[in-house]
Amino acid sequence: METLFGITGKDFVITAYDSKAVASITLMKIGENKSRELNPHTLMLFSGEPGDGVHFSEYIERNIKLYGIRNGIELSPRAVASFARRELADSLRSRKPYSVNLLIAGFDVKTNKPSLYWLDHLASLADVPFAAHGYGAYYCLSLLDRYHREDITEEEGIKLLQKCVGELRNRMILNMPDFVAKVVNKDGIRIVQL
C-alpha cells in the first residue's frame, strides 16, 4: 500500500513517498512525513507498520546524531545503512520484530558519490541504483529498468519519477495522493515539486 521510490543519478538521489496515513479502510491523513533526516546528507524513508516505522526511524536518527556529536564528523551513508540493517537484524531475532521497510538515500561527502540502499523488515540490505517499496514497486520497477541510466541529471530524474507516479495513477485501483519528493545531494536535503 505505502509506496516508496528512490532513484540515483550522476550526483544526487531523488526519493519520493506517498503522503497518506491509512487505518484499515479509512484515509486518516494526507501530508504524513514518512522520512527522517539522519544527518545533513542522509535521508531515510520508511513504510510498513505505522508505529514501528516512526519508532525505529527516530531511534536510528538519534543514534546517528550521537555519532556525529561524539566524533565531530558525520557517518557515511554506507555506514548508516549497515547500522540500520544490524538493528533490524537484531530486532528480527527478538520476541516482536519491527515491521518496517526502508530506503536510505545518501550523498557521501568524502567520495562525492550518491548512494541508495534498499532494506526490508527481514534485514536484507542492497546497494541499488533505483528501488521501490510497496505495491508501487510492481508497476514501476520495469519502468525504471527501461529508462534509468547511471548519469541522469536532476531534471531527468524528476521526469522519471513523474513517469512512475503517472503509471500508478493509471493502473492502481487506489487513489494516489500527491507524492512528496526529496532530493539529496552535496548541498544537503531539499523538497522538490513533482
Place this chain on the structure above:
Amino acid sequence: MAGSYDRALTVFSPDGHLFQVDYALEAVRKGSCAVGVRGTDVVVLGVEKKSVLKLQDERTVKKICMLDDHVCLAFAGLSADARVLINKARIECQSHRLTVEDSVSIEYITRYIAGVQQKYTQSGGVRPFGISTLIMGFDSDKVPKLYQTDPSGVYSAWKANSIGRSSKTVREFLEKNYKEDMSKAESIKLAIRSLLEVVQTGAKNIEIAIMGTDSIVQRLELAEIEAVVAEIEAENEKEKEKSKPSSSQ
C-alpha cells in the same frame, strides 16, 4: 582528623565532611584553568591549553566539547573522568530528543550531569568524578546561560566563573572587572584577560569558544586570540605609562 574517615566515600566525618569529595575538589584545583563569561547575547568559554608535547598531535587534545548542537562544555580536572561524564551527557541529550522530541535545555543537562556526579558520591565501591564543569549554551528563549557543576554534585548558574588552577585569583579578577550587558567583543576580552592572569605564555596556550543566539559554536583562531592579547597588552602598557610619571615626582 582525616585519619580513618577518608577511606570509604559513604562515610561522613564527625565534622560533617565527605573527605573523598573534598579530595576530588583538590584534584580539580590541580587541573588547567577554564573560564566562562556571559554577555548580553553571547557566552564565552576559555581554557588554558597545557603546552603540547613535541610529538603529540594537538588536535586530539580537546578541552572544550560539544554535548549537543547548542550546548558546550569545558572542564577542569581529570581528563579521563571528563571523557566518561561527557559521553553520558551526550547520550542523555539524544535520549531526551528521542523521548520528548525537543532538545535539552541547558539547565536540564546541567542538572543531569550534576545528578550523575552526586550519584557517585553516594555509592559503594566508586569514587567521585574528579572534575568541575562549565556548561554554556542557549535555550529556545535566546537567553545566554552559563552553569557550573563540581564533584559534590552541586550546580548553579553564573554570570562569570572560573575553575581549575588559580581559579580563586581568576574569579576575583572577574568579580572586579565584570560589567552587566557586555558585548561580544567585551566578553571575549574579559575571558582572555582573566586567563592571562594564569597563563603566562600567551595566546598559543589559550583556547576560546563562543556561542551567540544562533546557537552555533565558533572557535577562535590563534591569530584572532593573538590580536586580542596584543590589544590587552597595549592597554596594560598605557596603564603603566599613566601611573609612572606620578610616582617619579
